Amino acid sequence: MPAKSYENILLIADPIESEKYLAQSLLSKNGSYLVIDPEGILEGQTSEKLKQEGYHVYICNVDDTKGFFYDYFRYYYYNIFHDEKTVLYLTGSDKIRNEKLIAEITLILDDILNGKMDLSQHLTLMVNDFGHLAGGINFPHKLSRIKGTQVSAILCTESLLPLQTEHYNPMLTDEILDSCNVITEK
Numbered sequence: 074m075p076a077k078s079y080e081n082i083l084l085i086a087d088p089i090e091s092e093k094y095l096a097q098s099l100l101s102k103n104g105s106y107l108v109i110d111p112e113g114i115l116e117g118q119t120s121e122k123l124k125q126e127g128y129h130v131y132i133c134n135v136d137d138t139k140g141f142f143y144d145y146f147r148y149y150y151y152n153i154f155h156d157e158k159t160v161l162y163l164t165g166s167d168k169i170r171n172e173k174l175i176a177e178i179t180l181i182l183d184d185i186l187n188g189k190m191d192l193s194q195h196l197t198l199m200v201n202d203f204g205h206l207a208g209g210i211n212f213p214h215k216l217s218r219i220k221g222t223q224v225s226a227i228l229c230t231e232s233l234l235p236l237q238t239e240h241y242n243p244m245l246t247d248e249i250l251d252s253c254n255v256i257t258e259k
Contacts, residue, residue, distance in 0.1 A: 098199065110163065110164050151190060200226070204232055
């Protein structure tokens with residue numbers, strides 16, 4: 074079942090179930106979306122359908138960007154979420170996996186929370202394969218700050234283990250768990 078608006082979700086499921094859940098959530102058309110989709114699977118499953126529903130669809134292969142992604146985002150995509158019904162897919166597995174894109178997404182969330190980036194409607198951050206992409210020590214703190222705002226997150230992972238051992242420590246993983254409704258589909 075797709076996520077409800079304004080609710081942070083941590084989905085613990087195998088990749089096929091995660092992709093199915095995220096695709097259903099996207100197609101529920103509940104505002105605008107920033108989708109971190111390393112392999113482009115969600116983009117392939119949903120972008121045409123969303124275009125047909127009147128969405129403004131943008132696709133950015135992060136592997137093709139130069140320099141700090143946050144600067145690239147500010148230059149090319151900063152104002153797209155002023156329009157209603159907008160989705161930005163971030164694809165490109167090499168740079169997303171190797172350069173800790175989540176840490177730079179935290180800066181974008183900061184801009185939204187501090188009123189520097191205006192949104193016309195609710196924005197859902199979707200992260201496919203979060204367990205392998207996590208990074209940025211401030212991200213767990215941002216999750217707790219976005220609760221009850223115009224932003225929510227859906228994070229999908231196969232296991233909590235990489236969060237606790239590779240990316241964060243158990244205390245920061247607990248902060249993620251406290252900030253999200255945890256759904257297990259195994």
